[in-house]
Amino acid sequence: MDAKNILDFLKDEGTIRCAWGYELVKTSLETNPKNYLEYAEEDLNTNLTHKYINALSNIKRALDGQADRLMKLLGVQQKRTIGFPKKLEYLQKVEILAPRILNKINRHRNLVEHDYNNPKQEDVEDFFDIVSLFISSTEWYVENTIRLVEYNNEENEDFQMYNNIEVTVDNENSQLLIRRLKPNLKSCIDELIVNINDSNYFEILKFHLKKVEFR
Structure with missing residues (x-):
């Protein structure tokens, strides 16, 4: 069993979830990014002369917070804190951010990367809408991704030896633990650890996330 075989297994349309655990992948932060959006909305509804500066600051915190959860x-x-452009690169690797949202964020890149003493009302309000969309479109992943999922594939004979594959997202150690179980599911035949430095890590994680995204 190697990472390339597992990747091909997960890519196959006949590979389905057959069991899963109850523990979720932990991504919580001290302050939920959605709270910052609420603060920004309150800022926009005030009569303060600096309300757009305050709102923009909270919108940025919401964006950065959600990116950090991801x-x-x-x-x-x-x-060490990595820049937002680098975070977007990681998100692109697993394709959980729709291209249209990515394009909208990139068009407002200056608001993300620079400080403004007098941001325009239209820019701040547009940015608020974009970040709201970014959070709502990725919220499922940070709130509901299950830590352990088991797969099988009864349609493709090429994967008979890979039936009863268990994938565990060990995000705290930056690795995926993959175990091949015996048919009785009580013992392990062999296991594979794919860490974040492996060339297949993000591809395996991408297809795993696609398979487990049931809402």
């Missing part, structure tokens, strides 16, 4: 999901350890 980094935790992917197992990207931020020993």
Whole structure:
């Protein structure tokens, strides 16, 4: 069993979830990013002369916070804070961010990367809508991704030896633990650890996330 075989197995349309655990992947932060959006909305509804500065600051915090939750999901350890463009690169690797949202964020890149003393009302309100969309479109992943999922494939004979594959997202250690179980599901035949430095890590995680996205 190797990472390339597992990737091909997960890509196959005949590979389905057959069991899963109850523990979710932990991605929580001290302050939920949606709270910052609420603060931004309150800022926009005030009569203060600096309300757009305040709102923009909270919108940025919401965007960064949600990106950080997604980094935790992917197992990207931020020993030193990485820039938002780099975070977007990681998100693109697993394709959980729709291109249209990515394009909207990129069009407002200056608001993300620079400080403004007098941001325009239209820019701030547009940015608020974009970040709201970013959070709502990725919220399922950070709130509901299950830590352990088991797969099988009874349609493709090429994968008979890979039936009863168990995938565990160990994001705290930046790795995927993959176990091949015996038919009775009580013992392991062999196991594979794919860490974040493996060339197949993000591809395996991408197809795993696609398979487990049931709402």
